[in-house]
Amino acid sequence: MFDFLIQGFGVALTPLNLGLAFLGALLGTLFGALPGIGPINGIAILMPLAYTLGLPAESALILLAGIYTGSEYGGRMSSILLNVPGDAGAVMTTLDGHPLAKKGLAGPALGLSAVSSFIGATIAIVGLTLFAPLLAVVAVKFGPAEFFALMIFAFASMSAMMGKDPIKTLIGAVLGVLISTVGVDSGTGVLRFTFDMPELYDGIDFVVMIIGLFAVSEILLMLEHAFRHDQEGEMAPIGRVMVKMSEVLYCKWAILRSSVIGFVIGVLPGTGASVASAVAYTTEKRISDHDNSFGTGNMRGLAAPEAANNASAAGSFVPMLTLGIPGSGTTAILLGALMLYNINPGPMMFREQPVVVGGLIASLYIGNVMLLLLNLPLAGVFARVLQVPRWLLVPSVAILAFVGVYQLHSDLMAIYLMLVIGVFGYLLRKFGFSLAPVVLGFVLGGLMEENLRRALSISGGDVGILFQSGLSIGLWIAAALVVLVPMFAGKLKAKFLPAAKPS
Amino acid sequence: MRLAADRILSLLLLGLAAFIAVQAWQLQVPFSYDPVGPKAFPLLLSGLLAVLAIVLFIRPGASGQWPSGALLLRLVITMAVLGIYAALFINLGYLVTTALVSIVIAWLFGATPMKAIIGGLLLALGSYLLFTYGLGISLPTGSWIEPLLGSN
Incomplete structure (x- = not known):
């Protein structure tokens, strides 16, 4: 049953792939540590690098996954030291991380968060190893109708879990799917939404889309922050970097609980680190905050979200590798990267691409150890990255974005398109959208339409086929439940517990 | 009725x-x-988008903070600079355009002119060396430089 893992270690332990895992870990940590650039931006900016190096699919994926997990590690630094979360997943880390740094415990906070990240990721990677083959067996039973229902479920669970604005999450997803319909329709050869521009016939290129959406819009947002002079917190002195064993033991249950929470939420399609760390933090606060010290620099309040967001990062690989449905915005980017290698994401991936899947899972184990070894002794060195002035950082991001797109296309149209998408991404972010649903919609859109049409051509146009098998009915019900339960749970609570204070 | 963002x-x-x-x-x-064809899926999506837009109209969220004045000007300038970067990227070559754009952006982000010039020049040169010799990417040298090199 675990042949894939043994085979995977064979792939991941070749000198090239070991080197790439290390490079990914290093670059990911550095990029995640840069102020304002979180994991998803880090991977968007560095993605073209994988193609530049002309790597085979599994090696490229190992590098990208290394960048992903590495930037989850690096993202905590600006949260703790500057009170600036790199992205939504790191917001919870600031709540207790920064107060700890203010107390002069920045070093131990960095050490503890590295250890809890490591434990969270390890538990989740073991979970991935055990759980993925089981799910892959079920996945083989998926036909186009089930696959379509599964994607509906992914969007439903995302809109229910992404918290503050479910309507905007859904709008974002619909916009993403719409963008994916640009270009030649594969079924009939009809040109859709190309407006007679030959550059659009092949659809909007994935790299152009991702770099525009994240990197270019990030430049504009950073300009805004710089102008308003917010986020320019004093950097706390680091002090001793090593964390004491007693401090880790104090947090052991917090770490274990949060790792499991993070893994489960990571596995749910469409929900990622931001939800996982928020749920873990509030759970831990309820269970172990006896003296009301969460938010003032409680070690457990730091360990819980850090364990959870790293666990969810590994957990989000489960649906991506077994079903072809990304578990988070970042895995959506990884999945899009795989599609560039003509690897069709979907239920058969686990069977058809054992080298890629096994190699990736094995490299997660290796990369995780590398990250711990890098992050414990070198926290002080990485922290210095935070002091890179914005006026050097921003041109660098612009250069990476331009060179990344140029060397893939050698075409000015692609660069203009990237800039236009950048403005679009900036406006979306100003309107309070999260970009993850847009990316998820963009990546899944083509598959969604393809499966819908395939299902309907099997049935000769009868929509009933979508609700025929037990599996698809189950998925439709699950999709309805994740949307409806939170809506009614709030109302029921208000009805039956009128005395309960709103928290 | 207040018109929220x-x-x-x-x-x-x-x-x-x-x-x-x-x-x-x-x-x-x-x-x-x-049996479905290329029309149905976009039509379905546009219907969904319309419904969601109406829900949003009925229940709008907070408007947030929108840029205006000097900040808006800077944002527009930044996009214009990036647009000019793209337009000149191939003809003027990587080194020249990157240096110029880096200097302007660094200045927009509050660097002193001296720092911006030194930083921009170093950034352009350093990244050129890294990309060309480190990663083997071929970057545009610029059409103006070819006659100077005497290529015929």
Whole structure:
């Protein structure tokens, strides 16, 4: 049953792939540590690098996954030291991380968060190893109708879990799917939404889309922050970097609980680190905050979200590798990267691409150890990255974005398109959208339409086929439940517990 | 009625949904055995988008902080600089355009002119060496330099 893992270690332990895992870990940590650039931006900016190096699919994926997990590690630094979360997943880390740094415990906070990240990721990677083959067996039973229902479920669970604005999450997803319909329709050869521009016939290129959406819009947002002079917190002195064993033991249950929470939420399609760390933090606060010290620099309040967001990062690989449905915005980017290698994401991936899947899972184990070894002794060195002035950082991001797109296309149209998408991404972010649903919609859109049409051509146009098998009915019900339960749970609570204070 | 940012957005989205629906409707579809065809999916999406936009109009969120004045000007300048970067990227070559753009952006982000010039020059040169010799990417040298090199 675990042949894939043994085979995977064979792939991941070749000198090239070991080197790439290390490079990914290093670059990911550095990029995640840069102020304002979180994991998803880090991977968007560095993605073209994988193609530049002309790597085979599994090696490229190992590098990208290394960048992903590495930037989850690096993202905590600006949260703790500057009170600036790199992205939504790191917001919870600031709540207790920064107060700890203010107390002069920045070093131990960095050490503890590295250890809890490591434990969270390890538990989740073991979970991935055990759980993925089981799910892959079920996945083989998926036909186009089930696959379509599964994607509906992914969007439903995302809109229910992404918290503050479910309507905007859904709008974002619909916009993403719409963008994916640009270009030649594969079924009939009809040109859709190309407006007679030959550059659009092949659809909007994935790299152009991702770099525009994240990197270019990030430049504009950073300009805004710089102008308003917010986020320019004093950097706390680091002090001793090593964390004491007693401090880790104090947090052991917090770490274990949060790792499991993070893994489960990571596995749910469409929900990622931001939800996982928020749920873990509030759970831990309820269970172990006896003296009301969460938010003032409680070690457990730091360990819980850090364990959870790293666990969810590994957990989000489960649906991506077994079903072809990304578990988070970042895995959506990884999945899009795989599609560039003509690897069709979907239920058969686990069977058809054992080298890629096994190699990736094995490299997660290796990369995780590398990250711990890098992050414990070198926290002080990485922290210095935070002091890179914005006026050097921003041109660098612009250069990476331009060179990344140029060397893939050698075409000015692609660069203009990237800039236009950048403005679009900036406006979306100003309107309070999260970009993850847009990316998820963009990546899944083509598959969604393809499966819908395939299902309907099997049935000769009868929509009933979508609700025929037990599996698809189950998925439709699950999709309805994740949307409806939170809506009614709030109302029921208000009805039956009128005395309960709103928290 | 106060016009919140979300209300404006919802009107824009309604317009977009209508535009998509019209565009999709006008697609000329050749005969095929595909019972769905290329129209249905975009039409379905535009309907969904319209419904969501109406919900957003009824229940708009907070408007947030929108840039204005000097900040808006800087944002526009930044985009213009990036647009000019793109336009000149191939003809003027990587080194020159990157140095100029880095200097302007660094200055926009509050560096002193001296720092911006030194930083921009070093950034352009350093990244050129890294990309060309470290990663083997071929970057445009610029069409103006070729006659100087005497290539005939």
